[in-house]
Amino acid sequence: xxxxxxxxxxxxxxxxxxxxxxxxxxxxxxxxxxxxxxxxxxxxxxxxxxxxxxxxxxxxxxxxxxxxxxxxxxxxxxxxxxxxxxxxxxxxxxxxxxxxxxxxxxxxxxxxxxxxxxxxxxxxxxxxxxxxxxxxxxxxxxxxxxxxxxxxxxxxxxxxxxxxxxxxxxxxxxxxxxxxxxxxxxxxxxxxxxxxxxxxxxxxxxxxxxxxxxxxxxxxxxxxxxxxxxxxxxxxxxxxxxxxxxxxxxxxxxxxxxxxxxxxxxxxxxxxxxxxxxxxxxxxxxxxxxxxxxxxxx
Numbered sequence: 001x002x003x004x005x006x007x008x009x010x011x012x013x014x015x016x017x018x019x020x021x022x023x024x025x026x027x028x029x030x031x032x033x034x035x036x037x038x039x040x041x042x043x044x045x046x047x048x049x050x051x052x053x054x055x056x057x058x059x060x061x062x063x064x065x066x067x068x069x070x071x072x073x074x075x076x077x078x079x080x081x082x083x084x085x086x087x088x089x090x091x092x093x094x095x096x097x098x099x100x101x102x103x104x105x106x107x108x109x110x111x112x113x114x115x116x117x118x119x120x121x122x123x124x125x126x127x128x129x130x131x132x133x134x135x136x137x138x139x140x141x142x143x144x145x146x147x148x149x150x151x152x153x154x155x156x157x158x159x160x161x162x163x164x165x166x167x168x169x170x171x172x173x174x175x176x177x178x179x180x181x182x183x184x185x186x187x188x189x190x191x192x193x194x195x196x197x198x199x200x201x202x203x204x205x206x207x208x209x210x211x212x213x214x215x216x217x218x219x220x221x222x223x224x225x226x227x228x229x230x231x232x233x234x235x236x237x238x239x240x241x242x243x244x245x246x247x248x249x250x251x252x253x254x255x256x257x258x259x260x261x262x263x264x265x266x267x268x269x270x271x272x273x274x275x276x277x278x279x280x281x282x283x284x285x286x287x288x289x290x291x292x293x294x295x296x297x298x
Contacts, residue, residue, distance in 0.1 A: 002026050006059035008052055010037035014065035016129040017155045019044050024154035031055050056085035061151055062092050068240055069098040076106045088114030093148055097121045099244050100169030107165045116144045121172035126232035133157045139167035176241040180262045182216040187283030191290050201225050220280040227295035229281035236275035239266040
């Protein structure tokens with residue numbers, strides 16, 4: 001019989017990830033702050049629970065996909081949290097992008113209750129979540145990671161064990177540096193090309209065929225061509241990640257000058273009320289700085 005899996009946090013990423021677990025045949029118990037996504041996943045075959053505590057009491061493996069460190073701490077250790085309902089031996093997979101230091105703190109608290117924890121943040125965006133093609137960056141004890149592997153394989157294509165608890169989180173922060181800087185560089189390049197009068201679709205085709213090509217360019221081409229930036233991953237969330245990155249860099253003594261500039265660009269976008277845009281929407285600020293009018297949607 002398949003392990004019963006719990007899933008807490010059915011946002012842009014969590015909802016398709018949960019549905020892929022159902023497609024893989026896992027009995028699923030779900031909980032989220034918003035009722036709409038819960039109802040949607042229940043229609044696909046899941047059972048709903050009223051609290052993280054209630055989820056934890058029914059499952060063998062529990063996944064969280066939450067916005068930030070305080071959310072994970074609250075769900076794991078707070079009132080009606082996982083710690084209050086978990087049975088000894090529960091395997092807890094936090095797939096959120098949070099502070100690795102917080103992951104280690106939560107893991108220690110749960111270990112005292114007999115819960116095994118793995119941190120496993122993901123990359124691949126909404127498309128990767130829908131296609132079960134995520135890259136999953138995993139930190140934890142080797143035996144726990146291997147126990148979790150079949151569950152991970154229902155949601156992702158690349159599962160990499162990087163070291164002890166927290167290693168997955170540090171790797172995800174490195175990933176988020178590359179993505180934020182890449183999207184900003186793409187925004188600068190396409191702003192230059194637009195001001196020079198170049199066709200955007202042709203420019204992207206040319207760039208994608210050479211060394212400038214990237215997964216960011218491939219996944220975000222439709223946004224750039226249409227001139228619309230509906231969120232696959234919000235600027236607000238990437239700004240949160242940039243904050244975690246800079247906190248970690250200071251703690252480790254690693255200067256990140258380019259990342260610091262990009263963080264301020266994302267901060268400016270939020271000040272302008274654009275935090276809900278997709279992170280590729282950093283181009284809108286760069287176009288504005290270049291004196292270009294807002295593009296008409298294609």
